[in-house]
Amino acid sequence: MADQLARHDSVFAKIDSLCSTVQHHSESFEAIRKSNSESFDLLRTSMASQQAVMAEMMVKLQQLDKPSTPSPQPHPLPLPTSPPLPMFQSHLPFTPPSLHPPGSISPPRLPRIEVPLFTGEHALSWLFQINHYFHFHQIPDDHRIAMAAFYMTGQALQWFQWLYSTSQLSHWDDFVRKLELRFGPSSFVNNDAALFKLRQMSTVTDYLNEFECLSTRVTGLNEEKLLNCFLSGLRDDIQRELYILKPGNLHDAMGMARLVEDKCNAGRSLQPRLTWPKPPPQLSPAPINRTAPLPIKRLSPVEMAAWREKGLCFNCDSKFTPCHKCKPAQFLCLLVDQEDGNPPDGEPPSELEHQLVEGCAGETWEHASPSISFHALMGHVVPSTLKLVESINGQEVLILVDGGSTNNFIQNRLASQLKLVVQPSAHTRVSVGNGDALTCGGECSVVPLKVGDAIFMVNLILLPIYGADLVLGVEWLLQLGLVLFDYENLWMEFNFQGSHVRLQGLTQPQSQLVRPASLPKTDSDGAQFFQLSVESIEPANPDHVPSIGSEAPVVFLNGFNSLLINFSEIFKTPTGLPPPRAQDHCITLTPGAPPVNVKPYRYPYFQKSEIEKLVGEMLSDGIIRPSTSPFSSHVLLVKKKDSTWRFCVDYRALNAVTIKDRFPIPTVEELLDEVAGSQIFSKLDLRAGYHQVRIHPNDVEKTAFRTHEGHYEFLVMPFGLTNAPSTFQSLMNNTFSQDWTSHLTHLTEVFGRLRDHRLFTKLSKCEFGCTSIGYLGHIISGEGVAVDPEKIQAIREWPLPVLVKALRGFLGLCGYYRRFVDRYAALAAPLTELLRKNAFVWTPATTQAFQTFKEANDANTNSTIA
Known part of the structure; x- marks a missing residue:
């Protein structure tokens, strides 16, 4: 009975548990049903809202079919819409918010926008x-x-x-x-510097394109600084006009620059081309402006050997070089540069200039470019010249009648003696055919000149002439009309103002050689005696002959000769030690470094005598002295360009324990930027430059070296020390100028500094007054920077590399001129890939790339960067 009751209790307990579970599930289902009901209610609300929006859109579409002109109204904010539920958000299509409110008219449909395909460029x-x-x-x-x-x-x-x-x-x-x-563009390119250095090289439009391209890559510049950069890069004539107009902003300046350029171009097109009047017909049987034919120069074999030994040209007697060209024998005239003779760009010719061009030769002769023949300038008598003795204001003067000179000229000294009124002349400079120039001292107008029985009123230009007081040229001959010349007997005839005039020229006296025994007899005849002495002159020392630019004018040459005389001591060979300076070279070793003592190694036997000779010279000059220093380095000789030897010491072990001096040494780009825009250059070469810097007394023992004869130490800075370039750089100066006058001033300042610091130069290696000069493997001139042809020749003749080292040397030489080669990186890429580890495999493709790269470098030989 008890067991049955227990089983019944267990069954009832399970039934109670099942009932509670069913009740719990029922409550959960009820909660889910309520949640779904609420979700469906929200969904119905959202769909109703969407239907309302669609209805409004349909109304708008129907209104668009009817013509209407809606009144302008403010743009209201878009109407809010109910957001979709999170659980359905991923399934609803994306609908952008409406940009146009109900009641407004939609704008016209925009055209389809296409983006260009990107290929890797721009x-x-x-x-x-x-x-x-x-x-x-x-x-x-x-x-x-x-x-x-x-x-x-x-x-x-x-x-x-x-x-x-x-x-x-x-x-x-x-x-x-x-x-x-x-x-994108390489970050190595300095866009700021490129923008600041940008200059107009062609039209304003091209300059604008380059300026806009660079300015978009530069940040941090306000409009005022951009305006200043834009104005400073314009052409000079356009720049002056814009400075006067004072544009308020950059856009105004760009527009004004184009207008000024159009004005200048229109002015040039309207300016007529000046045509000089034809020369008058010949008025005499013989031409008056023809010089004697140049004699043929003949040299004997002995003279040819002497000329060859001196290194002179057989034709012009000047220094002969492999690229020597004889100067043209321009003995005819001196051309005068007429300053301000042409109207400025953009201005039409004045009425006076039209009258000068259209007038006759006699009326416009004084405005033509005057010239004087070489024979008249030097006072030489040739078949086309005639010497007379006439008078001005009662004073006799020696006159040279020359058909090769255009105007009349008078000596400055004679004009001062005659107290003539000198007025400023429009012809201020006279250019000589070989590039020299003479300066006119002014002009004397309407000067009475008595020639024979006739009196002429002539205009005279002051010029430093020799051999005659006065030169009468074509300007005077045109007044005579028909002239009859007899060059053999030296006389001329013409009619002037109804009178016949005949002028007899002076004949050259004939000198005769006499013996001493006949001197008493000739003395009684009242003859004049001259003694001729012949003295052998040794050729000039090449070390004392400077190299001067062929285009240097006479004014610069005269001033430069005075500089050489005034500063002759800086061109002497230095004797003794240089003075102590603040830049004395110091050698600071790392803490705890022991004295450097390198074991000597062998050198060629034929260098022993040269080492003995150089050591003896340095001992006599006081450059070195015997040493007992614990330091010791080895000696080696390096051959110079002139086949002499440079004494060097192997200081690599000493340099390894020396603290490096971080004195800034300018890069090649910085040095080239400094000379940008200069027109005239000079280059000074210090004689044994390192030896003009002393070693600090505390560091002399560290420079000790050993030879087969003994142990020595330097008192001046030798070659090979790690910090020697930094010390030497602090003493250097560069000399470059814009014009000849300022260049003389700069040379005077540099020479003065050299004299003050007792620095000596080697005159034979110096170059002065050059319009182009070789500098760091480049040719620098007023036009910009070009590649040295010798370096391009080395690239052109470079053999096919068989080792990585040879290829690296070739790319290093080419990379020095990379900015002259378009697409350098792309052309060098196949060769650069071979420099990687275990990647040097030479194939026909690399041979083709090597030849293409050489041709690209060779094609840029004549390119110039301004």
Whole structure:
């Protein structure tokens, strides 16, 4: 009985548990039903709202079919819409908010916008376009990378595929940064410096394009600084006009620059070309402006050997070089540069200039460019000249009648003696045919000149002439009309103002050689005696002959000769030690470094005598002294360009324990930038420059070296020390100028500094007054910087590399001139790949790349960077 009761209790307990479970599930189902009911209610509300919006849109579409002119109204905010439920958000289509409120008219449909395909070129422009495209269409950042792939092709698409396959695509900003690094301009290019150095080289439009391209890459410049950069790079004539107009902003300046350029071009097109009047017909049987034919120069074999030994040209007697060209024998005239003779660009010719061109030869002769023949300038008598003795204001003067001179000239000294009124002349400079120039001292107008029985009123130009007091040229001969010359008997005839005039020229006296025994007899005849002495002159020391530019004018040469005389001590060979200076060379060793003592090694036997000779010379000059220092380095000789030997010491072990001096040494680019815009250059070469700097007394023992004869130490700075270039750089100066006058001033200042610090130069290696000069493997001139042809010749003749070292040397030489070669990186890429480890495999493809690279360098031999 008890067991049955226990079983019944167990059954009832299970039934109670099942009932409670059913009740719990029923309550859960009820909660779910209520939640679903609420969700369906929200869904119905949202759909009703959507239906209302669709109804409004249908009303708007119906209104668009009817013509109407709605009144303007403010743009209201878009109407809020009920957001979709989170559980259905991923299934509802994306609906952008309405940009136009109900009742307003939709704008016209925009044209389809296309983004150009990106091939790898013009990366910054493409990024600018596609960023604007994404911004306009409101493309989210996480979709932009995927969409950008559809606008890539070629090399750019291949790069994108590589990023995709290596999982390097994270977000849009990182993608833009990587694209700029891969395809954008190199960060090595200094855009700020390029913008500041930009100059107008062609039209204003081209200059604007370059300026805008660079200014977009430069940040941090306000409009005022950009305006100043723009104005400073314009052509000088346009720049002056804009400075006067004072543009208020950059856009006004760009517009004004184009207008000024159009004005200048229009002025040049309207300016007529000046045509000089034809020369008058010949008035005499013999031409009056023809010089005697140049004699043929004949040299005997002995003279030819002497000329060859001196290194002179057989034809012109000047120094002969491999590229020597004889100066043209221009003995006819001196051409005068007429300053301010042409109207400025953009201005039409004045009425006076029209009258000068249209007038007759006699009326416009005084305005033509005057010239004087070489024979008249030097006072030589040739068949086309005639010497007379006539008078001005009662004073006799020696006159040279010369048909090769255009105007009349008078000596400065004679004009002062005659107290003639000197007026400023329009012809201030006279250019000689070989590039020299003479300065006119003024002009004397309407001077009475008595020639024979006739009196002429002549205009005279003051000029430093020799051999005659006065030169009468074609300007005077034109007044005579028909003239009859007899060059053999030296007389001339003409009619002037109804009178016949005959002028007899002076004959050259004939000198005769006499013996001493006949001197008493000739003395009684009243003859004049002259003694002729012949003295052998040794050729000039090449070390004392400077190299002067062939285009240097006479004014510069005269001033430079005075400089050489006044500063002759700086061109002497230095004797003794240089004075102590603040730049004495110091050798600071690392803490705890022991004395450097290098074991000597062998050198060629034929160098022993040369080492003994050089050591003896340095001992006598006081450059070195015997040493007992614990330091010791080895000696070696290096051959110079002139086949002499340079004494050097192997200081590599000493340099390894020397603390480096960080004194700034300018780079090649900085040095070339400093001389940009200069027209005249001079180059000074210090005689044994390092030996003109003393070693600090505390560091003399560290320079000790050993030879086969003994142990010595330097008192001056030797070659090979690690900090020697830094010490020497602190003493250097560069000399370059814009004009000849300022160049003389600069040379005077530099020579004065050299004399003050007792620095000596080697005159034979100096170059003065050159319009182009070799500098650090470049040719610098007023036009800009060009490549040294000798370096290009080395590139052209470089053999095919068989080792990595040879290829690295070739690329190093070419890289020095990389800015002269277009697309340098792309052309050098196949060769640069071979420099990697275990990658040097020479194939026909690399041979073709090597030849193409050489041709690209050779093609840029004559290119110039301004």
